[in-house]
Amino acid sequence: MIPASFEYERPANLDAAVRVLQDGGEDAKVLAGGQSLLPVLRLRLSYPELLVDLGGLAELRGIREDGDAIVIGSMTTHDEVLKSELVRQHAPLLAQATATVGDRQVRHLGTFGGSLSHADPAGDLPTIALTLDAQLHATGPGGPRVIPASEFFLDYLTTALRPGEILTAIRIPKLGAGWSTHYEKFDRVAQAWSIVGVAAAVRRSNGSIAEARVGLTNMGTTPLRASLVEDELSGAAASAATVASASRSVTEGTHAPNDLAGHADYRNHLAQVLTRRAVLAAAGI
């Protein structure tokens, strides 16, 4: 497959990138690793006239500690995320999910920010950002701003990024003491998209679940939080029965896709099973 021809720019700094992207207008696309964009171009499903490659922007790469959070540059590759001691220590959920993304080659080229900006509801990392209450930093013609993950994913392949805006960093609050997490991904072969994925973060206290967060992959047009399950679990006894009961509410407010990888009723069922398993695993029950 051969893409239609396009112009290519590789700006050397963020200011230049924002300018080039803005000048390119509607027909410009950001290239942030290309692991999703290039297949789309090769199948000629999209015809951008300009690709703005952020691969030269060292300032968008790397992972650092910043008080009660870690900050991950948007152009940090999945492989770099996986190898980061900071991520492993403060956001193990992200490490676990990132390990399931694509294959080794994809993880060496694909970026965290690229994955979030692409906003594929079958992608794992948007769910993780949502579950961990990440803050997404963007810069555009109007200057920098911060978008909470809960306001970032608007629709299928659609984010709150404005025209000319570039995602620059993802700030992930450290999970404090007592929290533990787990990601249950269900797919048919290794290196496939999630049919359904469930992320769970649980804080235990004195034999009960003090606080719980549950995020869903591929149960709608965006990643979702299962707030009803979270509410039922908060303050509940840390028992298998409680978790199983709460998990049954997971499909509330979801709109599972109906496609070749699975019918909606099957996905709804999977979401319940995987939620139970993810929460039990996270809570160590």
Place this chain on the structure above:
Amino acid sequence: MTAVENRPAAEIGQSRLRKEDAHLLIGRTTWTDNITLPGMLHLAILRSPMAHATITSIDVSAAKQRPGVVAVFTGQDFAETQGSIPCAWPVTPEMVNPGHPSLAVTQVNHVGEAVAVVVARDKYLAQDALEAIDIDYAPLPVVLDMEAALVADTTLVHGHTSSNRSFTWTFESGAAGTGAPIEDTLRDAEVTVRRRFIQQRLIPSFMEPRSTVVSPNGEGVTMWSATQVPHILRTMLALTLNIPEHKVRVIAPDVGGGFGGKLQVTPEEVICTLVARKLGKPVKYTESRSESLMSAHHGRDQIQDITITAKRDGTVTGLDVHLFADMGAYLRLVSPGIPVLGAFMYNSIYKFAGYRFVCEGVFTNKTPTDAYRGAGRPEATFAIERIMDALAGELDMDPMELRRKNWIKHEEFPFTTVCGLTYDSGNYEAATAKALELIGWDELRREQAERRARRDPVQLGLGISTFTEMCGLAPSRVLGSLDYGAGGWENASIRVLATGKVEVVTGASAHGQGHETAWSQIVADQLGVPFDDIEVIHGDTQSSPKGLDTYGSRSLVVGGIAVVKAADKVVEKARAIAAHMLEANPDDLEFAGGSFSVKGSPGSGKTIQEIAFAAFAAHDLPDGMEPSLDSDATFDPENFSFPHGTHLCAIDVDTETGRATIRKYACVDDIGEVINPLIADGQIHGGLAQGIAQALYEEAVYDADGNLTTGTFVDYLLPSASDLPSFLTGRTVSPSTTNPLGVKGVGEAGTIASTPAVVNAVVDALKPWGVQDVQMPCTPERIWRAVAEGVGGAATADRSAEGTVAYGGASTASSDGSGEGEQL
């Protein structure tokens, strides 16, 4: 017999690393797409987005104006010259072959069919110009469901035919005189079990996409192509395009896999030849993966209605097989012969009194089907091994006990089956005993009972496949009796050079199997020359002029034996020269370790290298002796080879999610004598992966408009190493009695055997729910539905979304048409 019996330190049997791997591993290969010729032009092909439509107009004028475009052709430009893609296997005299244009002229009959070709100075410009071609299609109703296609007054795929049935091929043991009349066994049955099995459509998915380069020269052409069959392609191309055969040279350079998918004369090969000759320029076409998935031929796609009868004590009596085989839109090289090849394998290793096989070949608006690894025999093995389990269930018998009761005992060989084949050798008891031991069967059964008892959400299933297959295609007389258009012999020649080095020319054209290594091992033993002194030459009709190529697990058992026969001739020529040099009677010489010596006086001999030089110098040869040790041999087998084995699968089925995970897979294969165990194991492992893939992963799905919805590897799921268990493999050796090496074929055995072992294991795991079948691939969703609804029913639920069909028999609500009209 040959020198095999008294061979010295044998090369045969050693796990030699493959000679051909070094250049593959360091990227020194010459794939067809690597070939560049001076002045070469590049083709891009526009493919139909419609499954069934009349072409009302094509406007290529804008495309011709695009930068770098040299020419644009449509079917109209070649209507008189392109002929029809050949079908070499008219299985019945009445078979309907509607003809298969390489470039559609007035009508398209499947999505992906070629409708126009752009010729440009580079492949990027060619691809861009495709978008400027304007075509109007008038849609016709789409034929997808095989059974609906056979109803009277239905839509015809080809309007000029009278029905969508291409052929009906029948075998019946009473009429053939090979067994009892089937009607008698059906009537007298104490127990009858009927099942319908669906062989889903598969895509061969070879690693190297197809690619063709054609250089015109004078009257003829030279073609490089990613093909399994350079020799067949040469003859067929000559016949199709009216080019004298001696003016056609076909080269298969390094070829990256085929699995039957490159056993074809493709429209793309014909189009390249037509364009190169029209323009007088060399041209290249290389398909994209997306094009490959929708236009290279597919495999399987059958509906199997199976009836088995037995006595109450479990003795099987009759087997009645009715197939619908989807040909797709056209007949390709051996499309009709594929299901028919299975006709002789449904009875498998069991002793049936009566047998009937009826196969209806049906046209639909889908990509044509043709050979895919196993070709007819995986389907047969699946059906018999699944229905043996069903019968065991009906009789409340242990499935292995039922098999034991009915299989041919080792002392009964040679055994002539109910369809007239004579199995030369085998030992099903030995292979089964070894396999049971290897996997730890009894312990697994105990664990299964324990997990059933405590209602473990993850259940254990145990599946069996005791299989045989017929391979080594094929005795020419048998092929003739089946109306195949060619023979089944193979050719080899050996050239002994002045320095004693040896060139082996083989007509079996390798595309990844390891012929260079295996043939070297055979010749090293036969001639007593070092392994590294042997060069194997293949894949070019100029240097390897005679052959019938590689498919049907035939290379070793036919081509390898031709090599042995050619080596025998070299030894006999050398014997005469040695006798002259040693001043001895030829009959007094013995040949061992590459040296002739007078019997009783070892050490006084002449080596094959010394004799080679003497033949080269020709200073002092026996009177009338030609100065050459070279030889040529063509071998036509007397019989097929019949590898067999026992495959056992232990699978964990998560009844909450439906996920099936193979925990242990053990197989003991009897492939006779083994030339290179490493290569044989590689063939088994790869074969298992493909057979397991049919059971659990792969399926080509069309929507209600005839669009291939599994058009990329995102949706057409191929398992990788990380999805497969570590295989436990073993061997028993029952040497073939019909060839001098005692070898049997191994290329397809793993694929043929493994699919039913896996599905039997899945169904066994769900026994507590009363589930009788799960349609392939056994996806988590299908398994979950089977658990949720029990007893069969939902297990056949269509896996695909509303408005699509997973096979020809499923519902066909209208689709949303998404994807239609995309340029691919």
